[in-house]
Structure formats: structure tokens, C-alpha cells
Amino acid sequence: MKVLIVGAGPSGLACATSILEGNPDFDVTVVDKKSRVGENPRCAGGISLWMAEKVGISISHRAILAKIRRVRIYAPNGDYWELKGDVDYGYVLDRELFEQNMAEQVERLGGRFVLKHLVSPEDLEFWQSQYDYIVGADGPVSIVRCCLGLPSFPPKDTHLGVQRTLRIRDYSQDTITLDFGEVAPKGYAWCFPAGGDLVRVGLGVPLSEEANAGVLLEDFIQKITPYHKLSSLFGVEETLIAKQIPTARMPETGVYGKILLVGDALPSTDPLTGGGICQGIASGKAAGRAVAEGDPARYDDYIGWLRKQNNRRYRLKNVLFEFNDEDLNELIRVMQGFRPKTMSVGKELRRAVIRLLLRKPRLLSKFFKGFALK
Numbered sequence: 001m002k003v004l005i006v007g008a009g010p011s012g013l014a015c016a017t018s019i020l021e022g023n024p025d026f027d028v029t030v031v032d033k034k035s036r037v038g039e040n041p042r043c044a045g046g047i048s049l050w051m052a053e054k055v056g057i058s059i060s061h062r063a064i065l066a067k068i069r070r071v072r073i074y075a076p077n078g079d080y081w082e083l084k085g086d087v088d089y090g091y092v093l094d095r096e097l098f099e100q101n102m103a104e105q106v107e108r109l110g111g112r113f114v115l116k117h118l119v120s121p122e123d124l125e126f127w128q129s130q131y132d133y134i135v136g137a138d139g140p141v142s143i144v145r146c147c148l149g150l151p152s153f154p155p156k157d158t159h160l161g162v163q164r165t166l167r168i169r170d171y172s173q174d175t176i177t178l179d180f181g182e183v184a185p186k187g188y189a190w191c192f193p194a195g196g197d198l199v200r201v202g203l204g205v206p207l208s209e210e211a212n213a214g215v216l217l218e219d220f221i222q223k224i225t226p227y228h229k230l231s232s233l234f235g236v237e238e239t240l241i242a243k244q245i246p247t248a249r250m251p252e253t254g255v256y257g258k259i260l261l262v263g264d265a266l267p268s269t270d271p272l273t274g275g276g277i278c279q280g281i282a283s284g285k286a287a288g289r290a291v292a293e294g295d296p297a298r299y300d301d302y303i304g305w306l307r308k309q310n311n312r313r314y315r316l317k318n319v320l321f322e323f324n325d326e327d328l329n330e331l332i333r334v335m336q337g338f339r340p341k342t343m344s345v346g347k348e349l350r351r352a353v354i355r356l357l358l359r360k361p362r363l364l365s366k367f368f369k370g371f372a373l374k
């Protein structure tokens, strides 16, 4: 059987590995427009160990830039709530190295790479007769998805993520911070340590918002400047990196005849946090397993747990986006009142929203409005 995977990001590489581990006789080719696997990753690189373990992701020690033990969520008024562990909660990855390690594994298993090739609709039409299966792992603006005639994600469910890497000498390298409110309307701003004194500072806002994400990021950097010693305000990466992050519902199916969609192209991304590394790998692995078994329809079942998880988080995202700054301040105040039960930010936020609704029934209308949004 011949399989073509479009996209050598985490989801495409996981899919290739999974096919070759499941059935070494398969002929697997991964094609990407990049000249090097992992080149120019536009990502903060954060993963939770809870998800990484659930999905079964192995990470080489060298690909870990920072180990996270503390997540701080800031309310618009500056109050914060902290999730702090005695053990590592997550990692910040060197995505380039992480993906190169994944690609080496694909090559060891007999997979092939075709790089520097921008896949066009004409290519896909021709390849349909050449390959038994085609996997679209080509990210949020997927040509495979487009050629299937599927709509692009709605603007309210597509965040534009922007990020700069700064040198902040006194930033605690075991901590990530998330800021909610006007700093990033209907999204959030983040600081992720990236080893040494480097910090990835970014934010995401939906395309439906009129706000200019680049301007918001500069404002956010100005906001945090007084609290830190920034030796280079304009960053190590002089250029701002920007890329779409799908925050839409995960669809009921990722199988379209002999074509399967994985990762951001599906999308499998967590709609609440925008995290898509572990989620993309989960979907890639599941699709690869189904293809290796010769029954691609099983992909939808194998990934059912992630669909349920993402769809719960999609509803939570919509509820939170109905909240104004005052509501968000109250949410953090409520969270300050309880001890975390889990090491999952999403689960703790859900607990907090429920407790807040019990205390402030006036928010119920916002809850139902957000909950019902499709």
C-alpha cells in the first residue's frame, strides 16, 4: 500500500511512524514545503505531561527547553491564581529538534521525505491515482482540506497567534503565565520560558475581533516591562511570528474516502488553549493505526476520546468568551478560594466556572449563550 502524507509537522510525522510501526510493508512518503523538517516553527512549544503521557509521546532530553511546575493565570485586574506542583506539570519544547527526532524515527522505519515541495491542487488530483491513501497533515490553512471542498474555519473559531522571543533576565524558568481580558479579547496572552533567559511572549485573538494582534502584543510587552528586566525589548527574533490556530469544534469525521485529515487541518487542536502538539500527534497516531489496519473508518473511533474532550473545551471557550473583564476578575477570585484537584488548567477552569455560576446566577444567561454557540 502506498501512502502520501502532506505536511511534516508533529501530526504528519506521528502518522507516518504509526503506519510504519503498524505495517512495515507500507510505502510511506511525507512531503513538505519546508527545506528542513522542523524549520521555522511558529509555536510556543508548551505541552502538558498529562496529555503527553496519555498520547504516549516520547521526548528526548535535549528537546526540552524548560520544565514547568507553575502555571499562573492573571485576571484583568492583576490578581492571579496559581497551579503549582512538586513535580513537572509540562515542558516547553525545542520544536525544531523535537520534529527532527520524529523525522529520524520515520526514516529509521523506512519512510521517505520529499522537501521543498509546495503541494498544489493539481498535485493532489494527480496523486489520487498514484496513492492508496492521502493524509492531510498540512496545518490550519490546509490545501488538502480545501481540495476536499471543506469550508475554512469560522473567523470566531480561528485565532491569530502572534509571538516574539524576548530576553527577560529575571523570568522564572519553571513558570508559564496566561493573561486574560482586554490584553487579548476572546483569547489570552502568554509567557513561556524557553531556556536561559529566553521567554516566548505571545497572544491569540480570533479573526472575528477587530483588534490588531501585533499591536496588542506590543501593548502586552509594554505592560509586563516594568515587572521584568528586559535586556532586549524588541526580542531575539526581530520579526514577529504569526500563524492561525484553529479553535473550532472537532468534526465527527476525519475520513473522506481515501483521504484523511489530522492535526490542525482536521482540526484536533484544543479550542480552549489552542494547544495542538499533543492533540495533533494523537490524531496522527490514530489515523496511522487505522490506515495500517486497512480500515481508515476506524480513525474516527480511535480519536473519539479527543473529540469528546475538545468539544467540552469548545463549549467552555465560548462561555469564557462571553465573560467581560469584571466576570473574569470574579472567576480568578473564585479560583483563589480553592485548591487545585488536578494538574489540568482546563479542568480547573471548568470547576471554577461552575462554582462561579452557583455564586453569581446573573452569569447564567452568558453561560447558556456561550454553551449553545455552534
Ligand SMILES: Cc1cc2nc3c(=O)[nH]c(=O)nc-3n(C[C@H](O)[C@H](O)[C@H](O)COP(=O)(O)OP(=O)(O)OC[C@H]3O[C@@H](n4cnc5c(N)ncnc54)[C@H](O)[C@@H]3O)c2cc1C
Pocket (backbone or CB within 6 Å): 006, 007, 008, 009, 010, 011, 012, 031, 032, 033, 034, 042, 043, 044, 045, 046, 047, 117, 118, 119, 120, 137, 138, 139, 140, 141, 142, 143, 161, 162, 163, 202, 241, 242, 243, 244, 245, 262, 263, 264, 265, 269, 274, 275, 276, 277, 278, 280
Ligand atoms: C504562535 C503560536 C503558538 C502556539 N503555541 C502552542 C503551544 O505552546 N503548545 C501547543 O500544543 N500548540 C501550540 N500552538 C499550536 C501548534 O503549533 C499546532 O497546533 C501544531 O503545530 C499542529 O501540528 P500539525 O502537524 O497539525 O501542523 P503544522 O505544525 O502546522 O505542520 C504542517 C506542515 O505542513 C506543511 N505544509 C502546509 N501547507 C503545505 C503545502 N501546501 N505543501 C507542502 N507542505 C505544506 C508546513 O510546512 C508544516 O510543516 C501554537 C500555535 C501558534 C501559531
